[in-house]
Amino acid sequence: MALTEDRSLLSFAERKRALRGQVSAAGPRAIAVFAADKLSDIRGLQRGIATSRETTEARMGTTIAAMAGHYRESVQMIEASDPASCFVPALRRELGSLTTPAE
Numbered sequence: 001m002a003l004t005e006d007r008s009l010l011s012f013a014e015r016k017r018a019l020r021g022q023v024s025a026a027g028p029r030a031i032a033v034f035a036a037d038k039l040s041d042i043r044g045l046q047r048g049i050a051t052s053r054e055t056t057e058a059r060m061g062t063t064i065a066a067m068a069g070h071y072r073e074s075v076q077m078i079e080a081s082d083p084a085s086c087f088v089p090a091l092r093r094e095l096g097s098l099t100t101p102a103e
Contacts, residue, residue, distance in 0.1 A: 002026030003034060012062050016070040020077045028082060035078045035087035042071050042094045049098075068098055 002022050009015040023034045045067055048056030057063055075091045082088075 002030040003037070012066055012070075016073070020074055024077055024081050031078060031081050032085065032087070034074070035082075035085055035091065038071060038074045038078070039087055039091055039094060042091070042098060045071070046094070046098055071095060071098070 002025075003019075005015050005019050007015075009018055023030050045056070045064065048059075049064060053064060060067055072095060075088075075095055078085060078091065079088050
């Protein structure tokens, strides 16, 4: 349940902020699963950007810039919660290579 978004929150930013908060509060195991998921998601977004920005945004229901912002904030939360996480170096590297439109 800690990894499930609250769909009653209509705002993308609010929903993602709440998700990060509940994952952080759930502890190390939830954070590790969330970190692995974010690593996969960032890589998927990179593939989507390379293929078709418009299709990717339509499928996600938000902008690439908004998703990239959520990923940056997610990586910050993961790093703050568990600086020794084995996922942090890969998350930082992938996030650094993510090409997004100017925000």
